[in-house]
Amino acid sequence: MFKLLDQFNSAITILLIAAYLYQVFYTLYATVLRLREKRAARRSRQDAPLHRFAALICARNEENVIAELIASLKAQDYPSDLMDIYVIADNCTDGTAAAARAAGATVYERFDTEAVGKGYALDELFKTIAAERPEKRYDAYLVFDADNIVDAQFVRAMNETFSKGYDVITSYRNSKNFGASWVSACYSIWFLREARFLNYPRMNLHTSCAISGTGFLVSSRVIEENGGWPYFLLTEDIEFSMSCATRGITIGYCDDAILYDEQPVSFGQSWRQRLRWSKGFYQVNARYALSLLRGCVKGPHRLSCYDMLMTIAPCMILTVIALAVNLFCLLTFRLHPRYIALRILREALHYIGTALLNTYLVMFLYGLLTILMEWRRIPAKPLKRLQYLPLFPIFIFSYIPISLAALFMRVEWKPIRHTSVGSAS
Numbered sequence: 142m143f144k145l146l147d148q149f150n151s152a153i154t155i156l157l158i159a160a161y162l163y164q165v166f167y168t169l170y171a172t173v174l175r176l177r178e179k180r181a182a183r184r185s186r187q188d189a190p191l192h193r194f195a196a197l198i199c200a201r202n203e204e205n206v207i208a209e210l211i212a213s214l215k216a217q218d219y220p221s222d223l224m225d226i227y228v229i230a231d232n233c234t235d236g237t238a239a240a241a242r243a244a245g246a247t248v249y250e251r252f253d254t255e256a257v258g259k260g261y262a263l264d265e266l267f268k269t270i271a272a273e274r275p276e277k278r279y280d281a282y283l284v285f286d287a288d289n290i291v292d293a294q295f296v297r298a299m300n301e302t303f304s305k306g307y308d309v310i311t312s313y314r315n316s317k318n319f320g321a322s323w324v325s326a327c328y329s330i331w332f333l334r335e336a337r338f339l340n341y342p343r344m345n346l347h348t349s350c351a352i353s354g355t356g357f358l359v360s361s362r363v364i365e366e367n368g369g370w371p372y373f374l375l376t377e378d379i380e381f382s383m384s385c386a387t388r389g390i391t392i393g394y395c396d397d398a399i400l401y402d403e404q405p406v407s408f409g410q411s412w413r414q415r416l417r418w419s420k421g422f423y424q425v426n427a428r429y430a431l432s433l434l435r436g437c438v439k440g441p442h443r444l445s446c447y448d449m450l451m452t453i454a455p456c457m458i459l460t461v462i463a464l465a466v467n468l469f470c471l472l473t474f475r476l477h478p479r480y481i482a483l484r485i486l487r488e489a490l491h492y493i494g495t496a497l498l499n500t501y502l503v504m505f506l507y508g509l510l511t512i513l514m515e516w517r518r519i520p521a522k523p524l525k526r527l528q529y530l531p532l533f534p535i536f537i538f539s540y541i542p543i544s545l546a547a548l549f550m551r552v553e554w555k556p557i558r559h560t561s562v563g564s565a566s
Contacts, residue, residue, distance in 0.1 A: 146470055150492045153463040160451055167342040168510070174345060175337065175514055189304035191223055192280035194296065194358075195270065198228045198246070199262045203287035204236040206403070210289050211244035219296040225277065227270060228287075231262040237287070258554040259286075260377035264370040279361050286355040288403040290317065298397035299358050307393030308363050309385055311340060312356040315518060317401045320525030324411045327529060327536035328404035333519070334511045336396070344394035349445035351382040351452060352392065356400035363390065374428070375554060376421025379453065383429040386449040389442050401520070412543060417554060419540070419547035426453045461544055464493065497538070504534035 196214050200207050207228065214226055226246040230238040232254065241248045249269055251262060263284065270277065281303055283296065295312070302310050313336045316329035332353065340350040357378075364370070372380045385392055405411045430453065436446030470488075508530050512519065519526050 146466070146488050146492075149466060150463065150488070153459055154496075157456065157459055161456065163448070164339070164451075168338045168507075170346070171338045171342040172510070172514065174342070189301040191220060192300055192303060193278070194224045194281055194283055194300075195277070195279045196224060196226045196283045196285060197263065197266055198226070198241070198285050198287055199231055199259050199266070200228055200233070200237050200241065200287035201231045201262075202233050202235045202237060204233075204240045207237055207241050207287040208244040210285060210287060210291070211241060211246050213290040213293075214296075215245060216293055217291070217296045218293050219300070224283075224296060225279075227266060229262050229266040229269075231259075232257070256373075258373060258375070258377070260370060260373040260380075263377075264373075267364055267369045281358050281360045282364065283358050284355065285400075286402070288317070289355055290401045291356070292399040292401075295356075295398045295400065298395050302393050302395040302398070303358060303360070305393070307358075308360040308390055309352070310358040310393040310395055310398075311350050311352050312358075312395055312398035312400045313518075314353055314356060315399055315401050315520065317403045317520070318406065319404075319519055320521040320528070321404075322406045323529040323532045324408055324536070325404040325406050326521075326525070327533050328411070329519070330508050330511050330530075330533050331536075332402070333515045334507065336394075337511060337514055338507075340394040341396060343448070344396075348391070348448065349382075349386055349442070350392040350394040351449065352378045354378045355402060356398070374421050374424045375417050375552060376425060379421065379425050380428070383425055383433065383449055383453065386442065386445045387429060387432040387436055389440070391442075391445070399518070408539075412539075413555060415540065415543050416547055416550070417552050419544045420550070420552040422453050423547060430454060461541060463496070464541065468493075500537070501534040504537050505531065508533035 198207065198210060211226055211228075214224070215221065217224070228238070228241040228246045228248045230241065230248060230250045232252055233250070238248050238250050249266065251265055253261065267282075283299065285291075299310055299312065314332040316325065316332070318325045319329045320326060335351075335353055343350045355378075370377075372384070374380045382392065384390075405414055430450065433446045433450040433453075437443050437450060440446075512526055512530065516526065
């Protein structure tokens, strides 16, 4: 039996390395490209044609933070007559709507306890604007969460990338509260890593990027083709990214469009949010895996489909299976003859220990590289940027029990209370 366990563990390891080896190339490519850019003179902003945008904000009980986002949108280095700001106050029980109106946004209120979630709110907002304001012809929409704030050049930078022909664009997701706790710091490193070592090389290699929750652009053409926003799974952003990949829509990335997002501070908040994400990944995997798999073997967007398939599978699934099998062997080793039992015990413990140690070292180095590459952009004091780095791999490890729980638990969308103000901590 221990031979079978050894072969199983080796097969899992080889599969994981083979599946994600391309991301090692992404990391090396992005590092070299970024270092070259830093040595070169800062490029000048091109004179791109100016487009008309609508900024859309989905908010649920966000009266503490929503005015700050609206203020940052009104302070953009972009003609104010070319951007309107809309807020949909979704099932709010506080003063979100009043705060948004006072800040200068056009506000709609929504009360629906059956269709709950950001996807439903966005869909209603798109359709409401089209029905009530048919004279407002927007070239594209910018989608935000209420706890965001944006750099003054955000819209102008997105406009430049949009002028290159991209129908969907994601931005550089930074953090408002990097140094607030080890949890917020680990979230921040994760999203900075996604921007620098995934979306940045994807954009430069002319393959498709992925939307990450907030701070993205979608053209009116795509919304009209979709008939609104028909993405209602628990992770509607990933669902939209998978849909784009299967339909051949290339998602762009704008490295100069910087968005600051508030991250959860407590592990309890983080657990609930990532439980929803994990459940949403399972939902997206069930709906899009076969279409993505077909796209991997035929059609002009094979790399994009493969890349997106690896985003939703099989890393966590294979990891959970491998650990489950080894833990099962650990729990049942006493049922075998002594010699075989000791071999099984040694093999299982060796695999689990080696896997955890290697993963810890890889993620620590990955986190360190991310911090060093993004040092100047991280809104925190120098010590805070490094203080929580040793806990970053632990944060990643916590996805294992979260993913296991998501398999069996019923998960619903629930809002996270936001209170952070400002772009640095």
